[in-house]
Amino acid sequence: MPIVFEDVDYVYDPETPWQTTALRDVSLRIEDGEFVGIVGPTGSGKSTLVQHLNGILKPTCGRVRVDDIEVGADRGRMKELRQKVGLVFQYPEHQLFEETVRDDIAFGPKNIGLSEDEVQRRVRWACRAVDLDEQILDRSPFELSGGQMRRAAIAGVLAMKCRVLVMDEPTAGLDPRGRANMLDQMRRLHSGGMTIIMVSHGIDDIAQIADRVIVMNEGSIGMQGTTREIFRRYEDLQALSLQVPRTAQIMRRLREAGIPVPVDVLTINEAADALAEVLRGKNCGAEEHNHRSVHSR
Amino acid sequence: MPETPLIEMRGVSYSYRRGEAAEVAALQDIDLQICPGEFVAVVGANGSGKSTLAKLMNALLLPTEGEVSVSGLSTLQEEYRWDIRRKVGMVFQNPDNQLVSTTVEEEVAFGLENIGIPTDEMRQIVPEMLGDVGMGSHLRDEPHNLSGGQKQRVAIAAVLSMAPDCLVMDEATSMLDPQGRADVLDVTRRLCRERGLAVIWISHFMEEAAEADRIVVLNRGAVAADAAPRHLFAGAVELEDMGLDTPAVTQLAGEMRSRGFSIPAGITETDELVRAICQLYLKT
Numbered sequence: 163m164p165i166v167f168e169d170v171d172y173v174y175d176p177e178t179p180w181q182t183t184a185l186r187d188v189s190l191r192i193e194d195g196e197f198v199g200i201v202g203p204t205g206s207g208k209s210t211l212v213q214h215l216n217g218i219l220k221p222t223c224g225r226v227r228v229d230d231i232e233v234g235a236d237r238g239r240m241k242e243l244r245q246k247v248g249l250v251f252q253y254p255e256h257q258l259f260e261e262t263v264r265d266d267i268a269f270g271p272k273n274i275g276l277s278e279d280e281v282q283r284r285v286r287w288a289c290r291a292v293d294l295d296e297q298i299l300d301r302s303p304f305e306l307s308g309g310q311m312r313r314a315a316i317a318g319v320l321a322m323k324c325r326v327l328v329m330d331e332p333t334a335g336l337d338p339r340g341r342a343n344m345l346d347q348m349r350r351l352h353s354g355g356m357t358i359i360m361v362s363h364g365i366d367d368i369a370q371i372a373d374r375v376i377v378m379n380e381g382s383i384g385m386q387g388t389t390r391e392i393f394r395r396y397e398d399l400q401a402l403s404l405q406v407p408r409t410a411q412i413m414r415r416l417r418e419a420g421i422p423v424p425v426d427v428l429t430i431n432e433a434a435d436a437l438a439e440v441l442r443g444k445n446c447g448a449e450e451h452n453h454r455s456v457h458s459r
Numbered sequence: 460m461p462e463t464p465l466i467e468m469r470g471v472s473y474s475y476r477r478g479e480a481a482e483v484a485a486l487q488d489i490d491l492q493i494c495p496g497e498f499v500a501v502v503g504a505n506g507s508g509k510s511t512l513a514k515l516m517n518a519l520l521l522p523t524e525g526e527v528s529v530s531g532l533s534t535l536q537e538e539y540r541w542d543i544r545r546k547v548g549m550v551f552q553n554p555d556n557q558l559v560s561t562t563v564e565e566e567v568a569f570g571l572e573n574i575g576i577p578t579d580e581m582r583q584i585v586p587e588m589l590g591d592v593g594m595g596s597h598l599r600d601e602p603h604n605l606s607g608g609q610k611q612r613v614a615i616a617a618v619l620s621m622a623p624d625c626l627v628m629d630e631a632t633s634m635l636d637p638q639g640r641a642d643v644l645d646v647t648r649r650l651c652r653e654r655g656l657a658v659i660w661i662s663h664f665m666e667e668a669a670e671a672d673r674i675v676v677l678n679r680g681a682v683a684a685d686a687a688p689r690h691l692f693a694g695a696v697e698l699e700d701m702g703l704d705t706p707a708v709t710q711l712a713g714e715m716r717s718r719g720f721s722i723p724a725g726i727t728e729t730d731e732l733v734r735a736i737c738q739l740y741l742k743t
């Protein structure tokens with residue numbers, strides 16, 4: 163069953179001088195098995211939005227439903243909700259708290275009453291999934307580098323094997339290989355049927371992986387659509403401090419220089435294929451096979 | 460005459476939990492010089508030692524071997540530490556570690572006060588500095604109640620308010636939207652050019668590193684390369700083996716080469732790729 167927001171407002175510190183309306187009249191629907199990217203400028207309400215999904219925040223007005231659980235209203239079902247929806251926080255430090263990395267990753271699985279064997283199996287699986295060196299499992303989570311901490315925090319949530327995975331900036335702080343691996347891992351989980359919601363300023367990451375994109379702006383949904391539709395809207399995105407993917411930016415520059423390439427590409431491979439087609443169409447591609455053997459690495 | 464380095468590291472090693480069973484050798488035998496006005500990017504895989512290197516530069520960590528000096532003052536000498544921390548400003552990976560005041564404006568005022576700016580002048584400068592990072596409407600907010608990116612913006616303004624000689628940015632823009640990221644990079648580059656600020660820019664984004672004068676690559680606690688971006692991205696160093704990659708434009712150029720097109724190696728800027736493609740396209 164889907165995730166549904168109906169006319170949701172969220173206000174921090176209501177009725178104080180610091181009152182901040184972080185969400186305003188948000189309605190949306192996410193179907194089972196979707197991969198949704200959420201983007202938007204600093205302070206637009208992305209983290210506030212996703213913290214409703216596992217009940218950390220409850221709507222000030224309106225309703226949030228995950229399957230048949232109403233967030234905030236069905237108080238007795240919070241534990242069930244947290245088993246369904248795993249949330250990775252924007253800063254991993256907000257998530258880690260145990261004495262060792264191993265205990266931290268094991269915390270969730272233990273808490274839902276899995277056997278010690280199964281718990282350890284999950285810990286090992288989760289470490290491999292995020293490429294976390296097993297050597298550091300016995301260290302304190304606060305004695306890690308930034309990227310290692312991020313991996314540990316993600317591993318802890320993955321180990322729960324929730325049906326819905328919500329990640330707030332999961333690739334921030336990961337090195338390029340780690341980022342690529344993390345995206346591959348998410349792709350695998352998604353093709354296994356998991357619903358994934360990913361908040362990110364990494365437009366290139368979202369472009370590669372999401373089916374659909376929601377753009378937040380000042381607490382409301384500014385735009386939504388398929389990934390290609392959204393990342394075609396160059397000017398609209400710029401007006402929101404956002405951008406099209408880097409490859410699409412390069413294609414725009416080529417087009418401005420008179421090369422008739424499509425500009426709505428999402429990945430480097432797509433760009434290279436499209437560009438190659440244009441060049442071959444004008445016969446400047448040379449004989450592919452001879453060149454391939456000479457030039458390929 | 461060679462310029463005197465602002466930061467000099469000689470034979471520096473650092474281990475966490477030294478002497479314990481759990482010792483972690485984070486850096487080994489680093490020799491590095493940073494001059495005033497230089498913009499140096501530091502890249503490397505997770506755990507390669509970048510943040511450790513940063514903390515050695517402003518005496519938050521002291522070398523277990525070797526010596527770090529800032530304008531000739533060794534970080535090992537306690538009497539210099541206050542001076543060193545004023546000269547070398549640092550924005551941490553997680554801004555929670557440095558935001559200490561109860562309001563956003565105090566965070567910046569604190570820095571100004573430290574360098575002796577009079578109160579009436581401060582009243583004018585504080586909103587200006589926060590406006591520059593897009594936080595002009597949050598002066599009275601509590602720093603810990605801000606969004607992830609808002610915290611980073613405040614941390615950056617707070618460090619700049621101390622007018623440091625050297626700015627160490629440890630993934631300081633990782634939570635900013637694309638425009639915010641570009642703005643901070645621009646401001647930093649301007650200060651570098653106009654005021655001779657030395658900048659250490661730690662990042663996992665090769666596009667950002669490509670804009671530096673020099674890129675230092677760390678691999679397992681050692682300097683694996685220290686070279687100009689063009690040299691590095693032309694394939695002189697096996698970046699992929701070290702968990703890294705190249706800018707998108709360099710990758711696209713590579714993809715075109717492997718599809719049989721003659722595009723020169725070492726392209727790091729979009730203009731260069733556009734020129735190379737136009738040449739191919741217009742040849743026929």
Ligand SMILES: Nc1ncnc2c1ncn2[C@@H]1O[C@H](COP(=O)(O)OP(=O)(O)OP(=O)(O)O)[C@@H](O)[C@H]1O
Pocket residue numbers: 174175182183184202203204205206207208209210211252603604605606607608609634636
């Ligand atoms: N704990 C809090 N108390 C009060 N206000 C808050 C709190 N957390 C966030 N806000 C405010 O709510 C608004 C939305 O914040 P939110 O964290 O949802 O933004 P975001 O889109 O995740 O931004 P970022 O990209 O910077 O992470 C901002 O104006 C922010 O200052």
Ligand SMILES: Nc1ncnc2c1ncn2[C@@H]1O[C@H](COP(=O)(O)OP(=O)(O)OP(=O)(O)O)[C@@H](O)[C@H]1O
Pocket residue numbers: 304305306307308309310335337475476483484485503504505506507508509510511512552
């Ligand atoms: N407080 C600490 N105690 C023990 N070991 C630590 C501590 N902080 C970092 N380390 C270890 O030191 C090594 C270098 O860490 P450092 O934080 O310098 O890496 P980094 O290059 O900044 O990585 P990242 O890209 O993940 O931020 C890593 O192996 C890390 O696990």
Ligand SMILES: [Mg+2]
Pocket residue numbers: 208209210252330606607608
């Ligand atoms: Mg956020």
Ligand SMILES: [Mg+2]
Pocket residue numbers: 307308309509510511552629
């Ligand atoms: Mg680091």
